[in-house]
Amino acid sequence: MAVIDMHAHVTPERYKKAIRERGEWHGLDHVPGELGLGGFDKAVDERLSEMDILGVDMQLVTPTVGFYQYGNEVEVTRRIAKECNDEIREMIDAHPSRFAGLATLPMQDPASAVAEMERIMGDLGFRGVIVSDHVAGRTYDEPEFLPFFAAAEELGALVFFHQGGDTVVNHRIRRYKLGNAVGNLTERTLVYATLVFGGILDRFPDLRPYLAHGGGYTAFGIARMDKVAGALEGESGSGLIPPFGQADGFAQALPPSDYLGRFIYDCCTYSGSALRYLIDTVGIDRVVLGTDYPAPMLLHDAVNWVNGLTELTEAEKTAILSTNPGRVLGP
Numbered sequence: 001m002a003v004i005d006m007h008a009h010v011t012p013e014r015y016k017k018a019i020r021e022r023g024e025w026h027g028l029d030h031v032p033g034e035l036g037l038g039g040f041d042k043a044v045d046e047r048l049s050e051m052d053i054l055g056v057d058m059q060l061v062t063p064t065v066g067f068y069q070y071g072n073e074v075e076v077t078r079r080i081a082k083e084c085n086d087e088i089r090e091m092i093d094a095h096p097s098r099f100a101g102l103a104t105l106p107m108q109d110p111a112s113a114v115a116e117m118e119r120i121m122g123d124l125g126f127r128g129v130i131v132s133d134h135v136a137g138r139t140y141d142e143p144e145f146l147p148f149f150a151a152a153e154e155l156g157a158l159v160f161f162h163q164g165g166d167t168v169v170n171h172r173i174r175r176y177k178l179g180n181a182v183g184n185l186t187e188r189t190l191v192y193a194t195l196v197f198g199g200i201l202d203r204f205p206d207l208r209p210y211l212a213h214g215g216g217y218t219a220f221g222i223a224r225m226d227k228v229a230g231a232l233e234g235e236s237g238s239g240l241i242p243p244f245g246q247a248d249g250f251a252q253a254l255p256p257s258d259y260l261g262r263f264i265y266d267c268c269t270y271s272g273s274a275l276r277y278l279i280d281t282v283g284i285d286r287v288v289l290g291t292d293y294p295a296p297m298l299l300h301d302a303v304n305w306v307n308g309l310t311e312l313t314e315a316e317k318t319a320i321l322s323t324n325p326g327r328v329l330g331p
């Protein structure tokens, strides 16, 4: 059964060529492509060789997140997204059994984002999209994103939430790489909370959200979300009955924990016991292999890591490596 890595990134060759030749691509310098970091400068052939060594049959690839460019001019971001997505389509065409794709979108203009999503899901055969945890500070419960979610649901697009640099932690402290270590997981938890409390998942019952890095702190913190919503099991006599806190804008129909099974989560937790807890909290059918290849934070030798975990059964390992990714990607 094929092993599928559901979390991998690509820095486009056309960007690398432009940076090499003239130091610039659509106004961007060498930074967004993360050249020299991890393995972002590797060519496709090197990637395929490494996938063979790592035991990965297929990668679900996205453009490197420096290309989100939500703070750029819409037209510039639109062109960057189109070129990134076209290159991923070329990789898939050249190696259809090795790559599937998630596209980047100009999310600062939801109408343009929907247009590009329709293009890539239709003509280009992508499986979905990658978006940051917020759009230049705007969270996904804002009404401006309703057309985006409506289109994603209609198109059956997987919506992969993944950080893109700026986090709430960076506004408090910039030392010790805490924006990465803590901020990214905090942002992922905020995505879960805003989609749930904002009523987005009720409004779009067939939406397919997918959270990078195990969903951040969601699994560990979900009981506190239930508590604040007045929905903690065994406390129904407390008077805090949903929608407790209506003045706070709660729009969800169910206790926050009831939505855990609506999301997909990757296994990129770096810890067997944390992965065990994630599985026990969200359900084994919701967890997929995700390595963050070729970023510096990648899950090292991930297939062997999963297979060596004493915390997981053999059936759970197969589910994470193959069965679940195959089901999520579809035929």
Ligand SMILES: [Zn+2]
Residues within 6 Å of the ligand: 007, 009, 162, 212, 292, 295
């Ligand atoms: Zn990543």
